[in-house]
Amino acid sequence: MVDADQTFVIVGGGLAGAKAAETLRAEGFTGRVILIGDERDHPYERPPLSKGYLLGKEERDSVFVHEPAWYAQNDIELHLGQTVDSIDRAAKTVHFGDDGTQVHYDKLLLATGAEPRRLDIPGTDLAGVHHLRRLAHAERLKGVLTSLGRENGHIVIAGAGWIGLEVAAAAREYGAEVTVVEPAPTPLYGALGPELGNVFGELHREHGVRFHFGARLTEIVGQAGMVLAARTDDGEEHPAHDVLAAIGAAPRIGLAEAAGLELADRAHGGGVVVDERLRTSDPDIFAAGDVASFPLALFGTRLRVEHWANALNGGPAAARAMLGRDVIYDRVPYFFTDQYDLGMEYSGWAPPGSYDEVVIRGDAGKREFIAFWLKEGRVLAGMNVNVWDVTDPIQQLIRSRTRVNTENLADPHVPLDSLGA
Missing domain, CATH: 3.30.390.30 (FAD/NAD-linked reductase, C-terminal dimerisation domain)
Incomplete structure (x- = not known):
């Protein structure tokens, strides 16, 4: 039974966390809702970061899940730019912020998302090496692509997955030269297989993108802190002014791991193990979005899905489960892309x-x-x-x-x- 004296805490200020907070209020929960995010921006959606916003076709404010005033209007206690340091499951408290703020929870939702995988090679400390996961990354990369297009500059992209290809498309629309380095034999090999990956390869070649398949970056060469070239394990060297690492994302499991929650193995994508109600191995802690590994009976396996629709639908499903509703999360995975x-x-x-x-x-x-x-x-x-x-x-x-x-x-x-x- 949920009552007005209860406190629900959401860790993670992305789409899943924001939609969970929205759903709690929509479902009539009148207790405290505390939303803690480690970015200073209000919760936002990530697809525009590699699509419309990066291309300059959407305004910055269009990415936000709610208007900033919405949180106060709905009595959501919003803590931005705050990192949760630990969870005490026995005391049912979370600790966060520079001053070590401690709050009690009756139910806790982990919506901590994922973080970009890093290139473990020399030269990644150069100024022209980029990742794309956060709004600040997109703002920086947008300026870089504008400059590269104006100056006929060259960007090397490590990885021919969705992010790599979407940024390649944006870079070409700005007029930048693009080389994509990918160890697999086609773009999107892990997602689409060889049969359909070539459709995207031909699309990008028609727009002037150069591919280097069957290779990995081994070094980013620079001078005076700036990128000059990117080298691969087969001896090639590609001139570059900037490099984007788009080699995938890893679930942010540190908090859950330290709290002793069950984690999924790599074969199932890693992440925090949840049941069909998005409940973790602790019955008062739930997980949703990129960090959650959930069972999907339809495919007879456990999946961790890193796409927008999973956050959009998973956050509300977790919120309803926290309220004791009869929830079975079994959405068919769905994602989309726009390229040229x-x-x-x-x-x-x-x-x-x-x-x-x-x-x-x-x-x-x-x-x-x-x-x-x-x-x-x-x-x-x-x-x-x-x-x-x-x-x-x-x-x-x-x-x-x-x-x-x-x-x-x-x-x-x-x-x-x-x-x-």
Whole structure:
């Protein structure tokens, strides 16, 4: 039973934490809600950092989840620029801030997110080496790309994943020269496999991006604190004025680990282990967003999902679970990207090795198609490229676990919603 004397604490000032706070109030919780974030900015959404805001097409204020006044209006105690140092599970307290503030919690939500993985090579201390995770990173990188475009400068991007490719697209739109270094044989190899990764490779080549596959950066060369070039393990050297490390993100588990909460192994993406209610190994502590490793019966595995939709939906689900509602978090993973004139949505989960067939509906050459990843005739994932309003039927196909006729699946004239019945 939840009452007005209870205190719910949320650690993490991103989308998951902000939406959890919003949901607590929307569901009628009248107790204290304390939201602690280690950034000085109000909670914001991250997709614009590598898309609209980075491109200069969206204003800075558009990234924020709520207007700043919303928090006081809804009696959310907001502590920005504050780091939580520890959790005392026995006393049910969190300690944060320079003065060691201690607050009691009845329920605690960890929405600590993830942090960019760092390049462990010489030269990463140079001024022109960048990461992209926070609003401050995006502001800095936006200025860098503007300058590179004006001066015909060159950026080397380590990693051909979503962030790497979105920044490559932005850099080319600014007019910068771009080289992407990637150890896999295609872009997005871990997400899309070799069959569809090449679609994005060709897209970027058409826009002037150079790729160097099968290689890793080994050194960033500089002079007087500035970047001059990036070297790879196969002996190549690429001229560069700036370097972006886009080699993935790691869940921020330090706080949970120190508190003795159960953690997922690397095979399941790491992160904090939660059950289908997003509850950790401590029944009064929950986790959501990038840091949470949750069970998804649909795929018979445990997943940690680093995408916007997981934070958007996971925060509210955790809030309802904290209130004692009957919650089962089993959303089909979903993400999207925008690169040049290509818009894409992806639903499901089909890493390389998990599927035995890829079916294309439409024209991949024109980049207007839907791709389906199947295992034994059942759809594991679907990706629509410049084809819209099909997410619901794609997700229904995934959820149905129905064997589909692949000829019908590939035929644009056969309605998708007729295949999963």
